[in-house]
Structure formats: C-alpha cells, structure tokens
Amino acid sequence: MSTTVRDTALFGIVALLLIGTGIIQGWNSALLILNMGLISAIMALGVNLQWGFAGLFNIGVMGFVALGGLAAVLISMPPAPGAWAIGGGWRIILGLLFGAATVVVAVMAQKKLQGRTRVLATLAILIAGFFLYRAVFDGGVAFVEAIDPASAGNIGGLNFGGAENYRDWGWLTLVSWPVGGLLAAGAAWIIGKTALGLRSDYLAIATLGIAEIIIAILKNEDWLARGVKNTIGLPRPVPYEVDLQNDAGFVERAASLGLDPVTASTLYTKMAYAVLFTVVLLILLWLAQKALSSPWGRMMRAIRDNEVAAEAMGKDVKGRHLQIFILGSAICGIAGAMMTTLDGQLTPTSYQPLRFTFLVWVMVIVGGSGNNFGAVLGGMLIWWLWIQVEPLGLSLMNLLSSGLEDGSSLKERMIESAAHMRLLTMGLLMLLVLRFSPRGLIPER
Amino acid sequence: MDFLNAIVALANFVIVPGLAYGAQLAIGALGVTMIYGILRFSNFAHGDTMAFGTAITILFTTLLTGMGITFGPLPTALLALPIGIGATILLLLGTDWAVYKFYRQQKASPVILVIVSMGVMFVMNGIVRFIIGVRDIRFADGERFIVTARGFKEATGLNEGLAIKTTQAITLVVALVVMALLFWFLNKTRTGKSMRAFSDNEDLALLSGINPDWVVKVTWMIVAALATTAGVLYGLDKSFKAFTYFQLLLPIFAAAIVGGLGNPIGAIAGGFVIAFSEVTITYAWKKVLVYLMPESLEPDGLVQLLSTDYKFAVSFAILIIVLLFKPTGLFKGQSV
Numbered sequence: 001m002s003t004t005v006r007d008t009a010l011f012g013i014v015a016l017l018l019i020g021t022g023i024i025q026g027w028n029s030a031l032l033i034l035n036m037g038l039i040s041a042i043m044a045l046g047v048n049l050q051w052g053f054a055g056l057f058n059i060g061v062m063g064f065v066a067l068g069g070l071a072a073v074l075i076s077m078p079p080a081p082g083a084w085a086i087g088g089g090w091r092i093i094l095g096l097l098f099g100a101a102t103v104v105v106a107v108m109a110q111k112k113l114q115g116r117t118r119v120l121a122t123l124a125i126l127i128a129g130f131f132l133y134r135a136v137f138d139g140g141v142a143f144v145e146a147i148d149p150a151s152a153g154n155i156g157g158l159n160f161g162g163a164e165n166y167r168d169w170g171w172l173t174l175v176s177w178p179v180g181g182l183l184a185a186g187a188a189w190i191i192g193k194t195a196l197g198l199r200s201d202y203l204a205i206a207t208l209g210i211a212e213i214i215i216a217i218l219k220n221e222d223w224l225a226r227g228v229k230n231t232i233g234l235p236r237p238v239p240y241e242v243d244l245q246n247d248a249g250f251v252e253r254a255a256s257l258g259l260d261p262v263t264a265s266t267l268y269t270k271m272a273y274a275v276l277f278t279v280v281l282l283i284l285l286w287l288a289q290k291a292l293s294s295p296w297g298r299m300m301r302a303i304r305d306n307e308v309a310a311e312a313m314g315k316d317v318k319g320r321h322l323q324i325f326i327l328g329s330a331i332c333g334i335a336g337a338m339m340t341t342l343d344g345q346l347t348p349t350s351y352q353p354l355r356f357t358f359l360v361w362v363m364v365i366v367g368g369s370g371n372n373f374g375a376v377l378g379g380m381l382i383w384w385l386w387i388q389v390e391p392l393g394l395s396l397m398n399l400l401s402s403g404l405e406d407g408s409s410l411k412e413r414m415i416e417s418a419a420h421m422r423l424l425t426m427g428l429l430m431l432l433v434l435r436f437s438p439r440g441l442i443p444e445r
Numbered sequence: 446m447d448f449l450n451a452i453v454a455l456a457n458f459v460i461v462p463g464l465a466y467g468a469q470l471a472i473g474a475l476g477v478t479m480i481y482g483i484l485r486f487s488n489f490a491h492g493d494t495m496a497f498g499t500a501i502t503i504l505f506t507t508l509l510t511g512m513g514i515t516f517g518p519l520p521t522a523l524l525a526l527p528i529g530i531g532a533t534i535l536l537l538l539g540t541d542w543a544v545y546k547f548y549r550q551q552k553a554s555p556v557i558l559v560i561v562s563m564g565v566m567f568v569m570n571g572i573v574r575f576i577i578g579v580r581d582i583r584f585a586d587g588e589r590f591i592v593t594a595r596g597f598k599e600a601t602g603l604n605e606g607l608a609i610k611t612t613q614a615i616t617l618v619v620a621l622v623v624m625a626l627l628f629w630f631l632n633k634t635r636t637g638k639s640m641r642a643f644s645d646n647e648d649l650a651l652l653s654g655i656n657p658d659w660v661v662k663v664t665w666m667i668v669a670a671l672a673t674t675a676g677v678l679y680g681l682d683k684s685f686k687a688f689t690y691f692q693l694l695l696p697i698f699a700a701a702i703v704g705g706l707g708n709p710i711g712a713i714a715g716g717f718v719i720a721f722s723e724v725t726i727t728y729a730w731k732k733v734l735v736y737l738m739p740e741s742l743e744p745d746g747l748v749q750l751l752s753t754d755y756k757f758a759v760s761f762a763i764l765i766i767v768l769l770f771k772p773t774g775l776f777k778g779q780s781v
Contacts, residue, residue: 055556057556057559059563130750194765194769195765195768198768198772200555200556200559201486201487201555201556201559202702202768204487204559205487205695205698205699205702205764206761206764206765206768208694208695209695209699209757209758209760209761209764210761212692212695212757212761213755213757213758213761216754216755216757216758219754220752220754220755352688353691354567354570354691358563358566358567361560361563362564362567365560417574417575420571420574420575420578421571422571423567423568423570423571423574424567424568424571424572424575425571426567427564427565427566427567427568427569427570427571428564428567428568430563430564430567431544431561431564431565431568434557434560434561434564435544435547438557
C-alpha cells in the first residue's frame with residue numbers, strides 16, 4: 001500500500017468516526033468535536049513546527065494559547081466606559097512603559113558597564129524602576145478596577161462599535177486571530193531571547209514556568225480581562241442562532257430540508273465556524289508544507305539532527321531556533337484566539353497544563369512528529385478520543401459491572417471511576433505509540 | 446521590645462513556614478536529582494509519583510483511624526507512611542520494568558525519556574484519580590500546634606504571637622532524618638558508593654563490575670521513599686489535591702536545577718532558596734516594618750512586592766537568573 005493511500009485512509013477513519021458520532025449522538029455534538037478538533041489540529045501544527053522541525057522542547061503551549069485568547073478579548077470587546085481616563089487606562093499603559101523601559105535600561109547597563117559598577121548600577125536601576133513602575137501602575141489599576149467591578153472593572157477592548165452596538169462588529173474577532181498570533185509571537189521572542197540557549201530539559205521547565213506565569217497574570221490582573229471574573233459575551237464572526245430563528249427566509253429553507261428552526265440554526269452556526277476554521281487550518285497547513293520542503297525547512301531539520309555540523313556549515317543555529325520558536329508559538333496563539341472566539345468567553349481558570357500543553361504533545365507524538373499531516377491527524381483523532389473516552393468508558397464499566405448487584409459499593413466505584421478514564425487512556429496511548437511506533441501514525445518523510 | 450516583636454512576626458510569617466516548605470521542596474528535589482544523576486533524564490512524572498504515594502498513605506491512614514489506631518499527638522499518617530512508600534516502590538519498579546527499561550537498553554537520548562515520562566505522568570495522574578478522586582483532602586490529625594500564638598503571647602508578653610504547627614515541626618525532623626540517612630547511604634555503604642560511581646562515570650563504573658540493574662533498582666526505591674515522604678509531609682502541612690501535586694513539579698524542578706541537577710546537596714540548598722524567595726517576595730512586609738520604622742515613616746500599603754498568586758513567577762525568575770549566570774547551578778551539577 002503506498003503511503004498516500006495509507007494517509008488518506010487514516011484521515012478517512014477520522015471522518016468516519018465523526019460521521020458515526022453524528023449518526024449516533026447527533027450532528028450537533030459531531031460538529032462540536034469537529035470544531036475543537038480543527039483548533040487542536042492547528043495547535044498540533046504549531047508544536048510540530050517547534051518539535052518536529054527543530055527539536056525544540058516547548059511545554060508552555062498553554063501560555064501561548066491563553067495569550068491568543070487574551071487578544072480575542074482585547075480586540076473584539078468594546079472599550080469599557082470611563083476606563084480610558086488620564087488616571088485609568090492611560091496611566092496603566094504609562095506604568096507598563098516604565099516597567100519595560102526599566103528592563104531595557106538594565107539590560108543596556110549589563111552590556112555597557114564593567115565590573116562592580118555593572119552589578120551595582122543594574123541593581124539600582126532595577127530597584128528604582130520597580131518602585132517607579134508600581135507607583136504609576138498601581139494607581140491606574142485601582143482607578144480602572146473601581147469602575148463598576150461587578151460587570152466591568154477592566155479596560156475593555158478596541159471594538160469601535162461601543163458598548164451598545166459592539167455585537168454588530170463581529171468580523172473584528174477575525175482580526176483578533178492574527179493579533180493573537182502576534183501577541184504570542186511577542187511573548188515567544190522575549191522567552192526565546194532568555195531561555196533558548198538552555199539545554200532541552202531546562203528549556204522545557206522554563207517554558208512550563210512561563211505558561212504558569214501567563215495564566216497567573218490572566219487570573220490576577222482584573223483590569224486586563226477581568227481575571228477570574230471572566231469575560232463573557234464576546235462578539236461572533238457568525239450569525240446568532242436567535243437572529244436566524246427570527247429570519248423568515250432561514251426558517252423557510254430549514255423547513256424545506258425537513259429541519260425545525262432551532263436545530264437548523266445551531267447546526268448552521270457550527271457549520272459556519274467549521275468552514276472558517278478549516279480555511280485557517282488549510283492556509284497554515286499549506287504554509288507549513290511549503291516551509292518543510294523549502295531550503296529553510298531542510299536547514300531546520302539539519303540543525304535538529306546535528307547542531308554542531310549545521311553550525312560548522314555556517315548556519316546561525318541560535319537565530320533559526322528563535323525564528324521557529326516564534327513561528328510555532330504564533331500558530332498556538334492563533335489557535336487560542338480561535339478557541340476563545342468559539343467559546344465566546346475567556347475563563348482563565350479553565351487553562352490547565354494537562355489539557356492545553358500535554359494533550360497537544362500527545363497529538364503530535366501519536367500523529368507523527370515532523371510530519372504536518374501527522375500533526376493534523378493527531379489533533380483531530382486525539383480530540384475525538386478525549387471527548388469520547390468518557391462515554392465509552394462509562395458503557396464499558398456498565399458492562400463489566402452488570403454482573404454485580406445494584407447499589408454495591410464496588411459497582412458505584414467502578415461507574416464513578418469512568419470519569420477519570422481520559423488521562424489514563426491518553427497516557428497509555430502515548431506510551432504505546434512511543435514504544436511500538438515511535439515515529440507516529442504518519443511518520444516524517 | 447519593638448525589635449523583638451518584629452523578629453517574632455518575621456519568624457511567624459516567614460521563617461517557620463519557609464523552613465517547612467523548603468524542607469518539603471528539598472526532599473522532592475532530592476528525588477528529581479537522584480533520577481537525573483543515575484538515570485540521566487528529567488522525570489516529569491515526579492509530582493504524580495508524590496501524589497500516588499500520598500494517596501496510598503491517606504487510604505491506610507483512614508483504615509488505621511477506622512480501626513481506632515492513632516499515633517497519639519502525632520498524625521496517624523506517619524504510621525501509614527511505610528506502607529505508602531512500599532506501594533510506591535512497587536509502582537516505580539513496575540513502571541521501570543514496563544516502560545523505562547526498554548529505552549535504557551536502546552540508549553535512547555534523554556529528551557526521548559523526558560517525553561516518555563510525560564506519558565507516565567498522564568497514566569499516574571489517571572491512577573491517582575481512580576484511587577482517591579480529585580477532592581481536596583485534609584488528613585492531619587493529632588495535636589495541631591506545638592506552640593500556639595496565644596500561648597506564646599501570654600508567656601512572653603509580646604504583641605506578636607508565634608505559632609508552630611505540629612506538621613511544621615514534623616516536616617523539619619523527618620527531613621533531617623531523611624537527609625542524614627540518604628547521605629549516610631550514599632557515602633558509607635557499598636551500594637551507595639557504587640551509585641555515586643555510576644552517576645559520575647557510567648562506563649568506568651560498568652568496567653569495575655558494578656551491576657547497573659541493581660543500581661537502577663535501588664535508585665527507584667530511594668526515589669519512591671523520597672517522593673512519598675515529600676508528598677505526605679506537604680499534604681500534612683497543607684492538604685492533598687492531585688492537581689496541586691502536579692503543579693509542585695515547577696518549584697521542585699526549579700530547586701533541583703538551581704542547586705545543580707544531579708547534586709544532592711544542591712537539591713537541598715535549592716529547595717530552601719526557592720522556598721524562602723517565594724515566601725519573602727510574596728509576604729506583606731508591613732507587619733514587620735511597623736515595628737522597625739519610626740512612626741512618621743510607616744508604610745501605607747502592605748509593602749508586598751508581588752501578590753501571592755505570582756509565587757510561580759518567583760521560582761521561575763530565580764531559575765532563569767541562576768541558569769543565565771551559573772548554568773550548572775549553585776553547586777556543581779552535571780551537564781549532559
């Protein structure tokens with residue numbers, strides 16, 4: 001069997017799984033899984049770029065995804081009324097500028113000065129800068145967070161529709177996707193500058209830490225995106241179900257297909273999302289394929305396989321690593337913005353490393369690291385499993401415990417434990433693939 | 446008097462909690478550093494190993510208290526600890542046999558082993574959830590305090606109270622015992638010496654007839670004991686929750702790396718460095734400064750450098766600073 005046939009068959013299996021879900025559990029759940037599967041596939045593409053192409057061990061995916069989500073809020077929400085006074089939003093920005101300036105000056109002092117003056121000057125700059133930053137920044141934060149804390153208390157976003165009509169500017173969320181990528185890329189640049197020279201497992205710990213810090217910032221900085229109070233009601237790039245149900249033409253068309261308006265409207269919006277996400281995925285996949293087969297991609301793989309040899313050939317290993325680290329993180333940021341758009345809300349507490357970092361790694365490993373189609377396949381397949389393991393586990397437990405009498409503690413225990421099947425299955429799957437097919441379902445070619 | 450009050454406030458809110466937390470991190474970091482030194486990879490499943498050992502210990506603690514057996518003023522969990530350690534030893538030896546052994550024989554690169562340990566982490570996390578669920582569990586019993594804040598105030602006549610929890614004292618005592626045992630083992634026994642030799646130079650150690658399988662087995666056993674002890678002490682002091690243990694991975698790794706990966710003394714030093722930096726930077730210093738500064742200069746705010754939620758940022762910042770300026774850690778660690 002040629003490799004193309006095999007790959008197509010694997011994608012066919014995923015399609016069959018989704019269609020089967022549609023027939024058994026309803027098309028709404030199938031489309032839900034498909035949408036998140038497409039987003040997961042994009043995240044997997046980003047990680048595959050870093051790990052598969054360049055061998056960079058980034059386990060801070062969650063942080064970049066969350067930054068993308070932040071971008072979705074900052075672009076598509078309206079500015080909060082009253083927050084952008086001199087003493088509010090602008091003061092916060094001034095404070096942040098002071099903070100950034102402090103770091104820049106400190107780094108310059110590190111480079112320019114020598115000996116003991118260097119240490120003393122750097123420390124003095126950092127300490128003075130920190131207090132200056134806090135003095136300016138804290139006042140602004142207090143001002144913004146005091147404005148209507150129950151429903152706002154944040155700076156809001158850039159949606160020029162204003163607080164009343166911002167939902168009419170839903171296409172702005174589409175703008176926020178690339179912006180999410182840019183935000184993640186900016187963060188990746190800072191991280192890469194400091195941490196990329198480190199050995200692989202040090203880099204791993206560093207990125208793990210950065211991701212936790214980003215989540216901590218999202219949780220605690222209420223002025224930014226309301227912290228744990230969550231931002232809800234983001235505008236959407238697709239029509240609202242209610243509007244569709246009130247549209248006579250739509251109801252008529254639904255009826256001609258034999259669907260009631262409510263089901264038809266939910267399916268319609270999900271399909272619209274699926275089309276948008278597929279377009280983004282295809283563009284990114286095309287770009288990634290082009291990159292892989294270009295001289296640049298070959299150079300990347302050469303660096304991955306033997307850094308010393310590549311350096312001897314005159315390749316700038318550190319520069320290339322930084323480049324691909326930024327690109328991969330940007331893709332994760334785009335996926336994060338898309339996910340927040342799909343959810344319509346940003347909930348910082350929902351970002352958990354097992355779900356947003358390690359699961360994406362399972363996708364890449366199972367799909368096949370180094371192969372873009374493998375990453376996409378892994379993303380779709382693992383996401384389907386992640387959702388379906390719980391119901392499957394429950395029916396398995398029901399079957400196993402059917403011999404036991406009702407109400408026995410063992411039976412209750414078994415049925416209860418089905419909820420924890422997910423992590424176990426993912427881990428076993430990952431270990432099995434690593435052991436018996438370490439190159440993944442669609443290996444690198 | 447004011448000076449004494451300041452000292453007591455400092456001891457109560459910074460020194461005592463910092464010492465206890467530091468000891469817990471140090472024992473955890475010892476486990477990570479042992480695996481790195483002998484098996485040469487960063488074990489991402491360490492947090493979940495700790496959670497597993499603690500979960501088993503909790504189960505036996507409830508069993509013991511159910512049978513009416515307690516440990517007097519001390520927490521019953523200490524009685525159940527050996528059973529927890531035993532179960533964890535079985536789990537780790539089983540994992541090594543089923544998973545890691547294959548890659549060791551293949552001489553797989555360390556980064557592959559790290560990824561494999563990610564898979565093990567998922568599985569162990571799942572097992573812990575099967576065993577005990579995801580709830581927040583407190584299992585400390587016995588006396589709560591050795592010194593209560595009120596008793597201290599009455600005895601000394603100071604404004605500030607000093608409270609020392611039983612669990613904090615136990616943490617320090619157990620940590621001292623564990624560290625003494627470990628160093629005695631590594632420096633005085635034949636197996637310990639062969640482990641150090643293996644860690645320093647694998648080829649040379651193999652050449653001089655050291656049995657690698659035995660060294661690896663002993664390492665996993667010691668790691669199981671260390672991980673379970675660290676987990677139980679942390680759980681006694683705070684509470685047990687599977688997810689918190691997973692998150693402990695970051696400060697533990699920070700401690701091990703700051704001290705120098707593969708170096709046991711470094712791991713202990715690193716644990717205390719990380720713990721004290723976290724506590725001092727996120728502590729509201731107003732309470733101490735009020736006593737030390739003249740009234741006119743008293744601070745208005747809490748004088749808290751960072752909110753407590755940013756404690757990860759602290760371990761991380763220290764990690765980066767140490768790595769940038771002293772890549773092998775404070776004490777000389779291994780560099781692969």
